Amino acid sequence: MKAKDFLTKDECTRLIEAIDRAERETSGEIRIHIESHCEDDPKERALRTFRILNMSRTAERNGVLIYVASLSHKFAVIGDRGINAKVPAGFWKDVVAVIGENFSKGLYAEGLGEAVEMTGRKLKAYFPYSKDDVNELPNDISFNDDDAEDDAKV
Numbered sequence: 001m002k003a004k005d006f007l008t009k010d011e012c013t014r015l016i017e018a019i020d021r022a023e024r025e026t027s028g029e030i031r032i033h034i035e036s037h038c039e040d041d042p043k044e045r046a047l048r049t050f051r052i053l054n055m056s057r058t059a060e061r062n063g064v065l066i067y068v069a070s071l072s073h074k075f076a077v078i079g080d081r082g083i084n085a086k087v088p089a090g091f092w093k094d095v096v097a098v099i100g101e102n103f104s105k106g107l108y109a110e111g112l113g114e115a116v117e118m119t120g121r122k123l124k125a126y127f128p129y130s131k132d133d134v135n136e137l138p139n140d141i142s143f144n145d146d147d148a149e150d151d152a153k154v
Contacts, residue, residue: 001036001070001071002036002145003034003036003070003143003145004034004143004145006034006068006070007034007108007141008109011108012141014109015032015109015112015113015116016139016140016141018113018116018117019032019116019139020139021120022116022117022119022120022121022123023120023129023135023139024129025120025123025124025128026062026124026127026128026129027062027123027128027129027130027133028060028062028063028064028083028119028120028123028127029055029058029062029063029064029135029136029137030063030064030066030116030119030120030123030139031053031055031064031065031066031137031138031139031142032065032068032112032116032141032142033049033053033065033066033068033141033142033143033144034068034069034070034141034142034144035049035068035069035070035144035145036069036070036072036144036145037069037071037072038069038072038074039072042069042072042074042075042076043076043078045067045069045074046076046077046078047078049065049067049144050063050065050078050080053065053137053142055137056080057136057137058080058082058136058137059136060082060127061080061081061082061083062079062083062123062126062127063080063083063136063137064077064078064079064080064083064119064123065077065078065079066095066099066112066119068108068112073103075096075099075100076096077092077095077096077099078092079091079092082127083123083126086126087122087126091122094118095115095118095122098111098115098118099111099114
């Protein structure tokens with residue numbers, strides 16, 4: 001299944017709405033990226049994708065990427081350096097577990113939605129929302145269907 005076919009249009013809309021809601025509680029920025037294949041370690045690929053998507057362009061370096069390789073059955077959750085400097089080791093462990101539980105049941109959109117909501121709640125403790133908060137990164141889901149190593153598309 002190609003990355004663009006991993007979620008329905010309605011599921012994408014619901015996930016973007018979940019990102020919007022989560023980001024109303026935190027100054028953190030959350031993105032989802034889906035591609036078909038990942039030949040590498042998913043964390044390493046997620047880090048490269050994080051850079052490709054310019055996710056470090058936030059004032060507090062508090063972006064989070066939820067990365068999924070649909071055909072390779074791999075995923076990862078990574079945060080930028082501002083988050084990693086403040087949170088304890090294993091901070092993303094429960095988010096990864098929620099994704100894994102849902103994915104094992106074929107509940108892809110549900111798993112991503114829960115992960116987004118949980119990420120927003122977790123970030124709120126370290127990066128609370130303020131009145132002058134600006135949405136620094138797009139909330140759209142990005143896709144890479146052609147499996148070009150560095151060609152992330154929205």
